[in-house]
Amino acid sequence: MHESDSITSITTSLGFVVPEVILVVSMCIALLMGLFLKKNKSIALALFTVCVFVVTIGFLLFNWPHKPELLFAGMLRSDDFSAFFRLLFLTGGLFTLFISLQRESATEYVILIQAIVVGACLLSMSMHFASVLVSLELVSLSSYVLAGFAFNKSSSEGSMKYFLLGSVATACLVYGASLIYGLTGTLNFSSQQFADTLMQSQSGLILIAAFLILAAVLFKITAVPFHLWAPDVYQSAPTPVVAFLSVVPKLAGVALFIKIALAFNLFGQAFIDWRIVIAGISVVSIIFGNLSALAQTNPKRMLAYSSIAQAGFLLAGIASLDLAGIHATLYYAAIFLLMNLLTFAALHLFEKWKPLLAMADFAGLGRVAFIPSLALVIGLMALTGLPPTAGFMAKFFVFSALWGAWINSGITLLLVLFIAGLLNTVIALYFYLKIPYYLFLKETPPGTVSIKISITGNLLLIILVVAIIWLFINPGLLMGWINRITFVL
Numbered sequence: 231m232h233e234s235d236s237i238t239s240i241t242t243s244l245g246f247v248v249p250e251v252i253l254v255v256s257m258c259i260a261l262l263m264g265l266f267l268k269k270n271k272s273i274a275l276a277l278f279t280v281c282v283f284v285v286t287i288g289f290l291l292f293n294w295p296h297k298p299e300l301l302f303a304g305m306l307r308s309d310d311f312s313a314f315f316r317l318l319f320l321t322g323g324l325f326t327l328f329i330s331l332q333r334e335s336a337t338e339y340v341i342l343i344q345a346i347v348v349g350a351c352l353l354s355m356s357m358h359f360a361s362v363l364v365s366l367e368l369v370s371l372s373s374y375v376l377a378g379f380a381f382n383k384s385s386s387e388g389s390m391k392y393f394l395l396g397s398v399a400t401a402c403l404v405y406g407a408s409l410i411y412g413l414t415g416t417l418n419f420s421s422q423q424f425a426d427t428l429m430q431s432q433s434g435l436i437l438i439a440a441f442l443i444l445a446a447v448l449f450k451i452t453a454v455p456f457h458l459w460a461p462d463v464y465q466s467a468p469t470p471v472v473a474f475l476s477v478v479p480k481l482a483g484v485a486l487f488i489k490i491a492l493a494f495n496l497f498g499q500a501f502i503d504w505r506i507v508i509a510g511i512s513v514v515s516i517i518f519g520n521l522s523a524l525a526q527t528n529p530k531r532m533l534a535y536s537s538i539a540q541a542g543f544l545l546a547g548i549a550s551l552d553l554a555g556i557h558a559t560l561y562y563a564a565i566f567l568l569m570n571l572l573t574f575a576a577l578h579l580f581e582k583w584k585p586l587l588a589m590a591d592f593a594g595l596g597r598v599a600f601i602p603s604l605a606l607v608i609g610l611m612a613l614t615g616l617p618p619t620a621g622f623m624a625k626f627f628v629f630s631a632l633w634g635a636w637i638n639s640g641i642t643l644l645l646v647l648f649i650a651g652l653l654n655t656v657i658a659l660y661f662y663l664k665i666p667y668y669l670f671l672k673e674t675p676p677g678t679v680s681i682k683i684s685i686t687g688n689l690l691l692i693i694l695v696v697a698i699i700w701l702f703i704n705p706g707l708l709m710g711w712i713n714r715i716t717f718v719l
Contacts, residue, residue, distance in 0.1 A: 246301050246308040247352075248286075249351065252282060253344050253347060256278070257345065260340050261337065263337070264337025265337075275336075279327055279340050279343070283323055287324070290317055291317070294310070296313040300357070301355070304357060304418055304420075305358045305360065307355055307420070309716075311354075316355075318478075319350040319482065321567065323474070325473075325571045326470055329469075329470045329473060329578055329690065330470035338375075342376045346372045346474070346479065347478065349372065349482070350478050352364075353365040353366060353485065353486050356486065357418060357419065358417050358418045359443075362486065363400075363404065363407065367400065369482060370396050373396075374396060376467075377392050379467065379468055379471055384465070385467055385468075387462065388462040388467060391459050392462075402443070402445050402446045403447075406439040406440070406443035406446070410436075414427040419489070419493040419494075425493075444487070444490065444491070444494075447490060448511065452537055453545060454511065454514045457515075457541075460535075463475065481566070481567065488556060488559065491508060491548060505549055505641060505643075508545055508548055508549040509644055509646075509647045512543075512546045513647050514542075515538055515539060515541050515542030516539050516543065516654045517654060519535050519538030519541070520657045523658070523661045524657070528587060528588060529591075529665060530577070530586075533573065536658070536662070539658065540566060543651065544566065546647055547562055547628045549632065549647060550631050550632060550644070552634075552638075554634055555632075555635060557631075558631040559628070561627050562625075568697055569613050569620070570609075572606075572608065573613065575605070575690055576605045576609060580595065580602060580606075589664050589665060590672075594669075594674025595674070596666075597670075598674060601691060601692070603670070605691035605692075606666075606669070607669065607670075608695050608699070609698075610662040613658070614658050614662045614663075618703070619702050620698045620705065623701065623705040623709075625651070627705075627709065628651070629648060629651060632648045632651070636648060
């Protein structure tokens, strides 16, 4: 009878992870297609996978809202919070495949993209450190391989650096989780047993365990000081890969960080105020990322340091550790996905025509490829937080949540974070607008011919641009939806 109940529980749980099951099945089919298809294999694989992503997105939207359900004996939980992030991951995978429809669409490439999306989805649903470890490793191992997909020396070096540092992060997670289990007797960080033990205990080991676990998650978010891999990977990996790795693993880390931070904080009842810790990491990430970006001449390396600063802004919303801050972070995450994909998609179109190793390589390209140039400018404006882009509204919501948290708590560091965020938005103007300056204000080099951009490429850029501007004009379209997402640890 007990065995029968277990089988029934597993069967019921599988009904809530249909998108992930579909992706796993499609990975097997993609492998078979790669083995047996001889002609037009890349296009067939890409189109098949695109259809799979569209179906899974449709499934999540059709079943909205998602009532909270514990799955697989409490290992995972399906709810609106996780469903929102799963939509972001699937959208990121879908647009990445559109960006890289041609040579990169090899069998391994498509399967790795799907594997990372599956891992990210499971990570956003995880409520147990065992499922966190399995999901995180699925994301990590696939990311390490994908980062070296350029198949050259620099790409291999970046991939190896990513792997070595990632292994240290995994070791931190495992050691931290083992300490937690020894202290609380459970690995389920949403359980009453976990909360009661943390409430009663003042052991310094809990603090050490929390820092080790959060360090592993911050590695995925590329927050300082866990960012060392990002510049090399961003510079050496293929641009579609960078577009994908800059959003999906990062946002998966954000989803997990919210859960774990709230679990350790016990909604303000812990013996350490985690708002101070998160705000400190956020301040350092924003300042370091922006100041480092100022000195960069390689556009992808500049965007790597900017991504570190963006990680700081994502953490800034979480620093309040209240519902308003979480909702602001969800909005920022969605907009970050769109503006990063737009920026890297435009870069990729240029790179098909010529290498972009320095800012000067953009000189005059705005005159020969207007649509990609305009799209790139709008993407950079959104990353800066300028109107009329949704990036402005994203930062507005984060700053509003920070201001409210400071008023309610009186924590000085939250005010420091608020001011630092505003000042660094101004600093970001300098390095983000370098590229538009070269695109439109520098002379076109002699002999430059018009760049022929495919209809698919231009259409993708137009869709992303329209979405980013529309969400500035009507932010309530997304924020109203997000505000209906409840969060229960």
